[in-house]
Structures are given as structure tokens and as C-alpha cells.
Amino acid sequence: MRLELYRVLQQCRRGVLLDLGLSGEHSLELPGCLLYTRCGTVPHLTYHTLCTLKHLPAVTQITLDSLAEHQEVLEEFQEGVRRFAGLKDTLIFCSLHDSAAPNHTGYTTNKTVSVWGSGGRIELTVAQYMALQKAIRPNWYQSMADGETRQLNPTRKRVCKAVDRTLSHLDECLSLHLKTEELRGAEIFGVVEGADVLEERVRSARETAKRPVGGFVLDGFHTEAMSQELRSQLIMAVIKELPENKPRVLLGVGHPDEVLACVEDGIDLFEGFFPFQVTERGCALSFSYTLDPNPESTERNGREFEEIPEHRESETLGHQQKKTPFEINLKDRRYQDDFCPLVVGCGCYCCKNHQRAYLHHLLMTNELLAGVLLMVHNLEHYCGFFCSLRGALESGRLDALKKKVLQGRV
Amino acid sequence: MAASTERETDMGSVNAGVSARRAVSSAPPLALRILAECPVSKARACDLTLPHCTVNTPVFMPVGTQGTMKGITSDQLEDLGCQICLGNTYHLGMRPGPEIMEKAKGLHNFMNWKNNLLTDSGGFQMVSLVALSEVTEEGVRFQSPYDGKEILLSPEQSIAIQNSLGSDIMMQLDDVVSSTITGPRVEEAMKRSIRWLDRCIAANKNPDRQNLFAIIQGGLNAELRKACLEEMTKREVPGFAIGGLSGGEAKDDFWKMVTLSTDYLPRAKPRYLMGVGYAVELVVCVALGCDMFDCVFPTRTARFGSALVPWGSLQLKKKQFAKDFQPIDPDCHCPTCKRHSRAYIHALFKCDTAAMHHVTIHNIAYQLSLMRAVRASILEARFPEFVRTFMRRMYPSRETYPNWAVEALATVNITLD
């Protein structure tokens, strides 16, 4: 794995990861996002519907939350999750938790972490964690980490303990990694913890950077955990401690505005759970992100504004994450006879073949196809946003992109 | 526009292909060309030309109740070779309703489906799904489950909705009674269905582009069936359905009504057996002379993890498949079997709806390829042998063949070994 930077502006980087995969056949443009999956499947999608997407991320993310319960099966299968899940031609990044799933606290001990599958909690020691990685055979995986401090107001002592534990887990993982034939060629990503305590963040980053890791995972910066201001402050302090030649993955952050800010702070890779969350609440990403060379011409990506406010009642979305200003709620009655595509000009399968009124109907009748079509659109839109972001960095127009993305906000 | 041009071309080629031996019925917008008739049984293979494309029969029509084939996109359904599928008038009439359908310029457009659509009349759902429904000469009166309003579904109303849906084949509103009921109510329902057929024919605004099929009623009573057949076949309708069956009646009664109906139905028009879709029923009823079938079973059972295979079905959620790394059916060419194992689908059922989509795709592929195999055997004059092979594969031994199937096949000269 080799990181090549095309353009660096202060912390912000535009680059590419080269020579990825066992035979070095893959590359990954930065900044970028990972392909979100559960049990090795992009939610709702089959291979056919997935293949309609044009900008698919080269790296697929899987989580132990959805895979730990299948350890025995994977061990018997012997060829890793990529083949088990029928995912051809992709790299696998294995992380601990599903950022779109509810998180649990109170189960982490000095020696173990817990994951939650369909059958409940599974507790893992480092040895079990590594046995699982051996069965999964990822290309990259994060080391075992105590990420519990993303909860509000952990004590300083608890934060310190989380950093210590995470470092000791990393050392154990690294030593087992070397002894595991099946993981030859795979990279461990060290995890930076430290919650909102600046000194602990810096210590965690500095110590992790001393280890032979392939890259860094920045944990505990989740959208719900802190403000963007604090997040940026902490990330910048962390990044100062990290070598330039290794990628930095940020967990738990997916809103476009936060992504833009974190890219400026020096983040290379994001998780892809946000489009899934938007899908689950029956919404379609609709924010603008296309920078037109000619500002006079009509915008290609989406309506600039939704003139009529949507129904209040439809804004309460139960247990789902709250609707963000980057999406439209297709359950709203105003879409029942709206025969426009979800986003005018969008080239996704859904927008090329279906209209808002149809999606509204599918959502109102609880039809499974709603999830399929929304997932296709939201993924395409989100990946398109990252494409545009990379283009903006190349042409030095990040500010223009930020303005564009933020102007649709309510 | 494209559709109508295409239709003319299709009809042209059908007419050009008329030979003395081949029967052609051409009451636009439908043409049935009988390609082969089994020399032993009543089975036949036809090309049924409809406004959106030609359908190769015998055909199984998957059911897309609310304007969608569950989690399958219209492209995926088309890729599976589906030439005609169903939409439900009752459901679509309630949501999104005829007004939206008119604005959407029909169901084909709304769901982006390029091939043919058949819509039912809504009567069956009304009687089976809505608790408070009342049938009078006027129509079926019921309370909307969505807003509690009282609604009357008359023959005219049913056709108006189906006209707004723009389906290639519409079904008449019939007076549906349970197939297990006996007595005067069955006769009343049969006679009312005939009167309603006339009202439906008169109400069809688009006879040039939407076919209206009559539905033969009469319960399990042979005399009533015959009376219904005699009356209905006097009407100028482009096709006939055999209705009022597959509602829990004994299989012995069921097949007798089917074979009686096909005996009296005109040879030159398509015959649609409603609500039938188990593999063995399909094969037997093709032998009895039916051309078209529909059933929710293959897609519904898929969502519960049941995959159809030539030797029965696999309950993929069962633990025994957790480490079974073979495809559902190693001989199946569907996208699911080409890519995924039983073990993976078993695992996926625990966390994502895509597991259902995989099995739905496989089950539709199974039904469609079964019918393609049936058709090929008829065209090659080896249908009876096909039936024997099919039965041997489906059942562990001769003793486990269902009696009704053995008897029904015997009446059309197909003996099982």
C-alpha cells in the first residue's frame, strides 16, 4: 500500500492509495468513503442493483457486529468474507461496530470488547478478535479498541483507561497478526481514542503512530458525541501526531457538512452509513454538490431549494436518526403526484426510471422496493458528492463547494 | 406511442405467419397463435400477442400486488424473461388511486414496466380482505380500510380503475363465493357474474388497447359451470379465466372443474387459470389445457426463506443450511444461484431484506424456467415424457405422487410410471 498525495493545502489532502489488494490491482482515491455493508451486503441491494451504480467505492466496509455470529461458518468456509458474501473485485475493511446501529455501553472490560449480532451480545478477547479476523480475511482491519468513551461525559480517568487499553490491544493484535498466515498482506489500522480530552487524544495518536500500523482509525468523533467545532479542534491535534504517508479513517461522521469540515482537518476516509440512514427513514439525498464551470447555467444536481416546507408531522421519524437538511422526505404528501425524478439530472437507476410519486407510493404501502430504489439513489448521490469533493480539491474550489452544499440547508 | 407501433408490427408478423394448420384468433388487441398441441393430452403451446409484447404460453405470471414485484426492480424482472405480470386493482385503486394513475399515464409508466400487465377486478380481494363487504346487484359495497369511507365497487367502477391502470388484460368483476360453499348462493353468483360481464364489456373505454377477460364461475357444480361456460362463450371477449377455484376446495373437485372448463372453452382463445402456482398444479393443469397462471405463492414463500427447487423446496432459514456452501439449485442459472450459496443467504436472512430479494429472484426464475421447459416439451411433442420426468424428480417415489394428479393426468392419457 502506497499513499500518493497530489495536493495538500494546510491539513487538507487530495491523493490516492495505490498498490492495494494482494496483487496490488486496486487503488482508492482520497478523500473518499467506504462502501457500507451489513453481513457483506449493501442493505437492500443485490449484485444487479449494486452494479447500476457508477461511482462505487473500491473498499467495502464490513463490521464485526454483523459478522461475529458467523465465525464458525466462515472458519469452515476458509476463503474469507469476500468470497462468502459473493463480493467480487473489492477490498475489505473490517471495523468493530456498525455506526448505523444503536450502540451499547457497559460491557467493555480490560480484556474484552462486545459486539451485537442478531442473536445478541458476543464478547471477544484479543485472541478471539484475531481468530475472527483470520476467518474473515480482510485487506484492512482496525485493531481491537475500547470505544466506549464516545458516551457523554466519561471521566478523565475512564478516558485514560480507554487509551491505555486500546494501545495494549493494538500491541497484542500486532503480535498475533504476524503469526497468522491467513492475514499476510493485510494491514492493521491503529485506533485513536481519547474522547473529548485533548491531551489523551494526542497521547493516543502519538503512541499509535509509533507502532507498525497501515493506517489510522479515528474513533469516538461521532455526530452525536460532539460539536463540529470541538471535533475539528481535536482532529487537528491528532493529525499533527500522525505520519503523512498513512491513511486516516474517521468513524461515525457522515453528514456532508461535517465531511467537508473534517476533510479540511486532514481526514482521508469516511464510513458510508449515512446514505443508509437516509434510506431507512424514507428520504432521498437532494443536496447540490456540482460545481459548474459556468455559474450562469442551470444546476445539474438537484433543486437548490425546496420552496414549500414539508409537513411537520412527517419530520418526526420515530427511532430513526433525525432528518437532515440534505434530504427530502418522500413520505410527505406533496410528492404523491410529483412526477419528477428524486433529483433532476441524477443519473442513478432510480432517477432514470422512476419518479417521486412512485417512491411515495412504495413508502406508503411499505413495499420492499422503496428501500432498494432509495438506497441506489442515496449511494449514487453520496458517492457523487465525494467525487465532486475530490474535483473541488484539485481545482482549489473547496470553498465554492462548501457554499454550494450548505446553501440548501434549512 | 412506441408500444402501439410495436404492436402493429407484432400483429403483422403473426398474421403473415398464418398457415392453414394454425388457428389464429385476432380480435385486437390480442392474437393467439397455437404453435403446437400435445398429441396425447390437452396441453398446447401458443404465442399470445398483447399490446406490449408477445407472451409465450404456457405462462406463469408473477404477482406484483401494489405496482411492484416486491424487492425486485422492473429491470431485474425483465431480465428473468418475464413477459407479463399482475397488478391488483383493489390495492392500486385504494393507493395511489385512479386519479394518480391517470396522471402517471397508467401503471406501466408508474412502475416502469415495459412488458404486459394483467389486472384483476378487485372483487376477490374485497371479499377476502375486507371484513365488512356486501354484494348486491349493483356491486360490492365495502368500507375503506384506510379512511373508513363506504365505497361501492361496481363492474363499471372496476373497469374504470382498470382503464386508468392501462393493463393489457383486464378481468371482469365477478361475484366471488368461496369454492367450498354450496346451495343457491353459488348459482346466484354465477348468474350475476354473467350480468356483470355484460356491464364490464359495455364499460370498457379502451377495447382497442385493453383486453377484457370473462371469468367462468359456478363453484364445484358441473351443471352450473357448464351453464356459465355456455353463456359466457357467447360473448365477444378475447379470453377466458377459470375462476372460483384454488380456494381450499378438495383437489379432486378442483381438477374436474378445470378440465370441464377447458372442454367447453373455445380453442382459439387463451385460458387463464386463476390463483394456481404450485409446480405440480401448473404441470397438471397445462395437461388439462390451460395457458396462463398466476399465484402469489412463489414470491410470498420466498420472503419466508423458502426456495423452490425441482425436488420441492428448501427452507433456507433452517440451521441445516448454515454451512451449506452450494447454490440453492446447482443447475439453476438465475443471478442468485450464480453468485450466492445457501449458507450466505441463510446468514443474510438474519440482517437484511436483500436475502428475501435473492430468494424471490430465484423463485421467479424457477417458475418461469419450469414453464419454458413445459413449453419446449410441447413444441417438441414430448410433453407426456416431460411430465413423467418432472414427477419422478419432484417426489421421492411413485407411492408419494398425489392421487388427484395421477387421476387428472390419466384422464388426458398421461400415465405415470
Ligand SMILES: [Zn+2]
Ligand atoms: Zn438518483
Ligand SMILES: [Zn+2]
Ligand atoms: Zn436460482
